[in-house]
Amino acid sequence: MALVLAHAKYQLLEQIRIPMAVIGSTFFPAAAMLFFVVPFAGDHPVGATLATASMTTFAAMSTSLFTFGIGVAEDRAQPWDPYLRTLPAGPFPRFAGRIIAGLAMIGVSVVPVLIIAAVFTEAAVTPLRLLLGLAALAAGSVPFTLLGLTIGYALPSKAAIAVTQLVFFPMAVGGGLLSSPVDPPAFIQAIAPYLPSRGAVELVWTAVAPEVSPAPVTMVMLAVWTAAAGAAAVWAYRRDEGVRFS
Amino acid sequence: MTETLARAVEATRRYGDVVALDRVSIDIRAGELVGLLGPNGAGKSTLINLFAGLRRPTSGLVELFGGSPRDPARRVRIGTTPQETGLPQALRVGECVDFVSAHYPSAVSKQALLDRFGLADLTRRQIGGLSGGQKRRLAVALAFTGDPRLVFLDEPTTGLDVEARRTLWDGVRRFHAEGGTVLLTSHYLEEIEALAQRVVVIGGGRVLADGSVDDVRGMVGVRRVSLTTPAPLPGGLPGVIGEQREGDRVQLLTSDADELVRALVLASVPFSGLEVRQTSLEEAFLAITSAAGVHDAPAA
Structure with a gap:
């Protein structure tokens, strides 16, 4: 366990020491919050709360995809990576450390969104529901973490950057994270239930707002995505091991 | 009888069609300081990668402390060196040592380690800001973090100036004097002569010679x-x-x-x-390998 924490600390130090990386993952959710949520939904308590939940999901999703997708691909390209494999530890501490560091980064990226919501909108949540919301956020970020790991282990870093962006944007828009939670455009209504971003955000909505309950089809699809992404991540990791370390 | 810490028996490693190691047999016994000498592409790094558990042999056997090097438990008492270009740039020197130490049950004191390699003043410096020679010394120091019995040093002084090279050599000699075992690769004959007692010459994936420094100098001192x-x-x-x-x-x-x-x-x-x-070693090797099968001795 101490070793897991050592890996988590190492990952976090690497990220925090490069401030642009942190700013990148906190800026977009905060900016989207200021430009889309505050002017359009800020006065409506439930609307603002749901929109804030959407933005935290957006932040969690981008952090997971980018830190794992691009981070893993870049680490694999470094000669430091084979060195770590000569240390007396299996892959688990490193994996677990990375996940913990990813969750911490999600926590960091969510803070500006919550501050903006508290100061500039009518969004309201009880402390208990806030905690529930954060737990839902952590759970909802799992499929994106796994997708990120798949990309990171399957692709070289330049390709990983492109593919991460290709995956990220349609998921965010298609899942309805950037449109009104109450009255989304028709095409989003049609595709959203089948995207994991929708499942993740509905988890968070349910946690923070008593008015909302999740749609069964969305939850099933979230489970399907999580299982599929998990299988893909294991496949990519094993394949990478076989190619580079057989 | 002296304990054998690492050994390869008829180990062969292929990368696709390329045979990097061809039926190599070698024993590394406790307390030895073995120099692995050969031109670039001879198979030195491949052999070290097999011993450090990074690669599996295509055929044959590779053992570390009596078990498979792929088993993390067997790697507790070894130390290896990362390439200095791969050191985590954002970390401070002390943090990097702490991180590596966390993997070992009996890590040495950070202060003593950094002192030994002349890095004590740099503990708080970020690795990205170190000079090439300082990074190199840190990379070598990391091999000694876990209080190892056996250390693999792959080209430890490439690109270092004379003084830094001497400092590193002193560090290696002291480790050996205290009973440590070292497998060192180099393509500098001088470095092997300065440090090693036993020299294994490797070329084209084969063991060409295995003997004392004097034996081998006669062979490659062309x-x-x-x-x-x-x-x-x-x-x-x-x-x-x-x-x-x-x-x-x-x-x-x-x-x-x-x-x-x-x-x-x-x-x-x-x-x-x-x-x-x-002659350069490369020339000497050409001479040795082309001088019929004379030195293509049975690997021992």
């Missing part, structure tokens, strides 16, 4: 003797292992340049423009 002469050279010149002629210019590869020159003078060979140069 000189190139150049001279200009219109006449054909007499037969039976001593120690000549290779001969090339371009017009009147003759190049002789020999293991004993003094004796060869004496013989040329005694035979009244009309030569001019005599030059005696140390």
Whole structure:
């Protein structure tokens, strides 16, 4: 366990020491919050709360995809990576450390969104529901973490950057994270239930707002995505091991 | 009997069609300081990667402390060196040592380690801001973090200036004097001579020689003797292992340049423009490997 924490600390130090990386993952959710949520939904308590939940999901999703997708691909390209494999530890501490560091980064990226919501909108949540919301956020970020790991282990870093962006944007828009939670455009209504971003955000909505309950089809699809992404991540990791370390 | 810490038995490693190691057998015994000598691409790094558990042999056996190097538990008492270009740039020197230490049950004290490699003043510096030589020393220091019994040093001093090289050599010697075992690769003959007691020469994936420093120096301490002469050279010149002629210019590869020159003078060979140069190891290896199967000794 101490070793897991050592890996988590190492990952976090690497990220925090490069401030642009942190700013990148906190800026977009905060900016989207200021430009889309505050002017359009800020006065409506439930609307603002749901929109804030959407933005935290957006932040969690981008952090997971980018830190794992691009981070893993870049680490694999470094000669430091084979060195770590000569240390007396299996892959688990490193994996677990990375996940913990990813969750911490999600926590960091969510803070500006919550501050903006508290100061500039009518969004309201009880402390208990806030905690529930954060737990839902952590759970909802799992499929994106796994997708990120798949990309990171399957692709070289330049390709990983492109593919991460290709995956990220349609998921965010298609899942309805950037449109009104109450009255989304028709095409989003049609595709959203089948995207994991929708499942993740509905988890968070349910946690923070008593008015909302999740749609069964969305939850099933979230489970399907999580299982599929998990299988893909294991496949990519094993394949990478076989190619580079057989 | 001395304990064998690592061994390879008929180990072969292929990368696709390329045979990087060809039925290599070698024992590393406790307390030895073994130099692994060979030109680039000889298979030195591949052998170390097998011992460090990074690669599996295609065939044959590789053992570390009596078990598979792929098993993390077997790697507790070894130390390896990362390439300095891969060190985590954002971390401070002390943090990097702490991070590596966390993997070992009996890590050495950070202060003592950094002192030993002349890095004590740099504990708080970010690795990205270190000079090339400082990074190199940190990379080597990391091999000693876990209080290892056996250390693999792959080209530890490449690119270092003379003083930094001496500092590193001193560190390695002290570790060895305290009972540590070292497997060191280099393509500098000088480095192997300065440190190793036993030398394993490897070329084309094979063990070409395995013996004391003196044994091997005789084998690879080849000189190139150049001279200009219109006449054909007499037969039976001593120690000549290779001969090339371009017009009147003759190049002789020999293991004993003094004796060869004496013989040329005694035979009244009309030569001019005599030059005696140390050969590069690559040249020596070409000579050794082309000198029929003489040194293609059974790997032992």
